Amino acid sequence: MTTRFKKEVLDTPAWWQDLDRYIDEQKNNNPGHVQSALIPVLHYVQDRYGYVPEKAVNHVAQSLGVPTVYIWGVASFYSYFSLTPKGLYTIRVCAGTACYVQGSQAVMNEFIRRLEIQPGQTTEDGLFTLEEARCLGACGQAPVVMVNDRVHAKVRPEQVPDIVAEYTALAHASAEAQA
Amino acid sequence: MSSATQTLEKLVSQASPSVAGEVEKPQVLVGIATCALAAGARDAMDAAKAALNGNDGVTLGQVGCVGCCSVEPLMEVRKPGEPPRLYVNVDAGRAAEIIRRDVMGGQPIPEWQIEAIEGLGTPAKGAATGAQDSEVIDRFTRDWRRLDYFSRQTRICLRNVGRVDPENIDDYLTVGGYAALAKCLGELSPQEVIDIIKAAGLRGRGGAGFPTGLKWQFTHNAPGETKYVVCNADEGDPGAFMDRSTLEGDPHSVVEALAICAYAIGAKRGFVYVRAEYPLAVQRLKLAIQQAEERGLLGDNILGTDHCFHLEIRLGAGAFVCGEETALMASIEGKRGMPRPRPPFPATSGLWGKPTNINNVETLANVPAIILLGADWYSSIGTEKSKGTKVFALAGNVVNTGLIEVPMGATLREVVFDIGGGIPGGRGFKAAQIGGPSGGCLPSQYLDTPTDYESLQAAGAIMGSGGLIVMDDTVCMVDIAKFFLTFTQDESCGKCTPCREGTKRMLEVLQRITAGSGEALDLERLRRLGAVAQRAALCGLGQTAPNPVLSTLRQFPDEYEAHIQEKRCPTAVCEALVHYFIVEDKCIGCGLCKRVCPVHCISGEARQPHVIGDDACVRCGACYERCPVDAIVRQ
Ligand SMILES: Cc1cc2nc3c(=O)[nH]c(=O)nc-3n(C[C@H](O)[C@H](O)[C@H](O)COP(=O)(O)O)c2cc1C
Ligand code: FES
Numbered sequence: 001m002t003t004r005f006k007k008e009v010l011d012t013p014a015w016w017q018d019l020d021r022y023i024d025e026q027k028n029n030n031p032g033h034v035q036s037a038l039i040p041v042l043h044y045v046q047d048r049y050g051y052v053p054e055k056a057v058n059h060v061a062q063s064l065g066v067p068t069v070y071i072w073g074v075a076s077f078y079s080y081f082s083l084t085p086k087g088l089y090t091i092r093v094c095a096g097t098a099c100y101v102q103g104s105q106a107v108m109n110e111f112i113r114r115l116e117i118q119p120g121q122t123t124e125d126g127l128f129t130l131e132e133a134r135c136l137g138a139c140g141q142a143p144v145v146m147v148n149d150r151v152h153a154k155v156r157p158e159q160v161p162d163i164v165a166e167y168t169a170l171a172h173a174s175a176e177a178q179a
Numbered sequence: 180m181s182s183a184t185q186t187l188e189k190l191v192s193q194a195s196p197s198v199a200g201e202v203e204k205p206q207v208l209v210g211i212a213t214c215a216l217a218a219g220a221r222d223a224m225d226a227a228k229a230a231l232n233g234n235d236g237v238t239l240g241q242v243g244c245v246g247c248c249s250v251e252p253l254m255e256v257r258k259p260g261e262p263p264r265l266y267v268n269v270d271a272g273r274a275a276e277i278i279r280r281d282v283m284g285g286q287p288i289p290e291w292q293i294e295a296i297e298g299l300g301t302p303a304k305g306a307a308t309g310a311q312d313s314e315v316i317d318r319f320t321r322d323w324r325r326l327d328y329f330s331r332q333t334r335i336c337l338r339n340v341g342r343v344d345p346e347n348i349d350d351y352l353t354v355g356g357y358a359a360l361a362k363c364l365g366e367l368s369p370q371e372v373i374d375i376i377k378a379a380g381l382r383g384r385g386g387a388g389f390p391t392g393l394k395w396q397f398t399h400n401a402p403g404e405t406k407y408v409v410c411n412a413d414e415g416d417p418g419a420f421m422d423r424s425t426l427e428g429d430p431h432s433v434v435e436a437l438a439i440c441a442y443a444i445g446a447k448r449g450f451v452y453v454r455a456e457y458p459l460a461v462q463r464l465k466l467a468i469q470q471a472e473e474r475g476l477l478g479d480n481i482l483g484t485d486h487c488f489h490l491e492i493r494l495g496a497g498a499f500v501c502g503e504e505t506a507l508m509a510s511i512e513g514k515r516g517m518p519r520p521r522p523p524f525p526a527t528s529g530l531w532g533k534p535t536n537i538n539n540v541e542t543l544a545n546v547p548a549i550i551l552l553g554a555d556w557y558s559s560i561g562t563e564k565s566k567g568t569k570v571f572a573l574a575g576n577v578v579n580t581g582l583i584e585v586p587m588g589a590t591l592r593e594v595v596f597d598i599g600g601g602i603p604g605g606r607g608f609k610a611a612q613i614g615g616p617s618g619g620c621l622p623s624q625y626l627d628t629p630t631d632y633e634s635l636q637a638a639g640a641i642m643g644s645g646g647l648i649v650m651d652d653t654v655c656m657v658d659i660a661k662f663f664l665t666f667t668q669d670e671s672c673g674k675c676t677p678c679r680e681g682t683k684r685m686l687e688v689l690q691r692i693t694a695g696s697g698e699a700l701d702l703e704r705l706r707r708l709g710a711v712a713q714r715a716a717l718c719g720l721g722q723t724a725p726n727p728v729l730s731t732l733r734q735f736p737d738e739y740e741a742h743i744q745e746k747r748c749p750t751a752v753c754e755a756l757v758h759y760f761i762v763e764d765k766c767i768g769c770g771l772c773k774r775v776c777p778v779h780c781i782s783g784e785a786r787q788p789h790v791i792g793d794d795a796c797v798r799c800g801a802c803y804e805r806c807p808v809d810a811i812v813r814q
Contacts, residue, residue, distance in 0.1 A: 080498075134417050139420055142575075
């Protein structure tokens with residue numbers, strides 16, 4: 001089965017120019033410590049690209065004058081950086097202490113059952129990536145689920161189908177609008 | 180008056196605050212913070228805006244979270260000459276009604292106000308116990324100390340939260356912001372600033388409780404031209420959110436404190452290292468830095484003096500160990516976030532080998548208040564060895580989840596029961612987990628323990644960052660120990676063996692115990708492995724990782740025994756040890772359980788008692804949920 005939903009990928013010359021501009025800015029901000037620009041640059045790539053692709057790593061390595069293996073080493077150390085593409089929506093179920101005590105495991109299990117994927121995986125249609133999050137800082141609203149930038153509070157397992165349905169509908173609507 | 184103060188006064192006189200200062204016309208304040216947004220505060224704000232329909236006789240503004248997370252979204256209505264009204268659980272519908280009936284119509288709606296919420300709305304008993312003598316401090320509590328929940332608090336770190344728009348520097352300037360910086364630059368030498376912080380007795384809120392003034396002194400004394408200040412806003416303890424709330428509700432207090440610290444130690448450049456998981460905090464901090472630069476409160480020649488200080492934000496990238504100071508600095512340098520042995524301490528050799536002072540967000544947020552109100556005032560609050568206040572994030576099985584700030588030394592009972600409102604659903608209190616993955620679980624006999632650094636440590640927990648997770652009697656302590664160890668094992672950076680291997684072996688033992696194949700020797704194994712990691716690990720992560728295990732082992736030995744000897748989980752949490760069976764007398768033979776069972780292990784004729792085949796049972800709990808007469812028991 002082919003992937004049906006894909007994020008718009010900004011693989012244009014302008015995109016690479018923007019990246020270069022950002023890298024230069026970071027280099028200038030850190031005179032004498034070029035390496036210090038690396039993590040901000042990786043954030044920049046991940047924010048705008050959705051993940052850190054190999055060609056970006058190669059590009060950054062050249063611009064910063066840092067070996068690619070070094071960049072892979074850093075990027076893979078930090079769990080925030082994803083080295084593979086993600087789905088249209090990333091569902092992050094909080095597994096922090098407050099959420100755990102309030103039953104986040106049952107919520108996670110329900111997502112696993114519904115989406116038929118394990119945490120860290122993406123559905124075949126490219127719609128959802130499921131992740132386990134460390135505390136999202138909304139512990140007073142536990143258990144918490146974050147879908148892209150939106151936080152859902154006090155989520156019960158029974159609400160999982162509705163959440164999945166809501167974003168599925170949203171994706172279909174925007175796909176139709178584009179077509 | 181010094182020229183720095185004069186320059187500041189000019190800024191203050193030109194300020195146009197959004198919500199701070201005297202209430203001159205009706206104000207509607209909506210709490211906009213991560214927790215509030217999750218509860219739907221954006222809808223409330225939009226609905227209020229629509230209902231006001233451009234009416235410029237009313238100010239609609241945003242503030243941070245005042246700490247009542249359990250009843251968010253919150254909307255406060257303030258009118259000149261009237262006591263303020265705090266509306267709770269404000270959805271879009273309520274927001275529109277509040278505007279129509281109260282703000283425009285002059286008819287408050289008592290049933291939606293905080294007073295209608297049992298516990299939170301209870302009137303204060305007697306005089307306020309918090310030290311709110313100073314009018315400069317905590318404008319929010321000053322208005323709200325008529326309620327028990329607030330009268331027991333003393334908010335120094337959170338003094339401006341709820342009374343300033345965090346996205347407008349003019350609000351902060353209006354409530355005395357940057358006056359402490361002006362005082363330092365204009366009237367005090369760096370050494371005098373350090374002496375004040377020392378005399379105040381401020382200790383680090385990031386976990387270890389190291390005296391802040393002493394740390395500043397070390398960095399000040401360290402030889403070298405180039406020095407750095409760093410703010411640790413990595414807040415890795417899952418269940419703690421005081422740093423997030425402070426940055427979202429009052430970012431300038433931290434920015435000002437960093438500028439003061441830089442002056443005291445002689446640094447020209449600083450970094451705030453914030454978790455990437457806190458986008459709103461990052462956004463507001465960015466804005467705060469930008470606005471401070473525009474007003475000449477950051478950058479070159481601050482307030483017209485020689486002091487230059489440039490502040491940058493660095494984002495974390497999802498590694499818990501980066502909260503540890505040496506790992507954090509490695510991360511800023513663009514390396515893998517791995518800790519290194521200390522000494523040398525950052526004060527002598529930190530970022531790029533230069534003397535570096537690193538402090539936590541909450542530690543810093545106290546600094547401007549101390550400079551303005553004095554060391555004597557500050558050290559009069561708290562206990563002999565732990566001065567000032569502590570912010571606690573109350574979460575888990577507690578009625579009033581939220582953020583509170585109390586004088587050091589308030590007992591756990593006051594925090595969990597008097598302010599927190601106790602355990603919901605009529606359940607019993609089992610333990611308070613304090614100090615996160617480095618801390619411990621304190622059962623009910625410790626409820627009268629004062630919350631200060633020494634007492635908590637003596638009780639077998641630690642203050643940590645102040646995350647306080649309340650656990651009721653449905654929580655399995657062996658499972659909780661496993662939960663924390665899964666966390667630390669996953670977050671171990673792998674550099675040193677005692678942590679990398681030790682946490683892994685301990686986790687395996689716990690997995691075995693919770694799966695029903697634990698053996699008598701396992702408890703001794705846990706103690707031994709724990710002791711090695713505590714002594715031999717390279718950094719605080721590994722040294723403290725065994726704490727949740729060892730503390731539950733000490734406080735709840737019976738629960739471990741039940742898992743090992745009887746293959747039984749007393750709270751029926753550990754799935755492998757749970758058994759489902761049908762009480763014959765209660766079963767009406769409706770067959771619903773049989774139909775929902777995914778593995779067809781339930782048998783029985785219609786209208787006859789059914790039976791669950793325990794061997795085939797996968798313990799999904801579907802039958803238990805489905806049974807209409809509660810005939811299925813889970814044990
Ligand atoms: C594993 C580990 C994680 C830590 N995480 C944090 C954290 O998230 N926030 C923090 O302020 N300090 C954290 N610390 C403590 C810091 O190393 C450091 O002591 C603190 O930032 C110093 O600031 P303070 O003196 O103001 O408390 C952590 C320490 C360890 C060992
Ligand atoms: S523990 Fe889930 S948001 Fe903090």
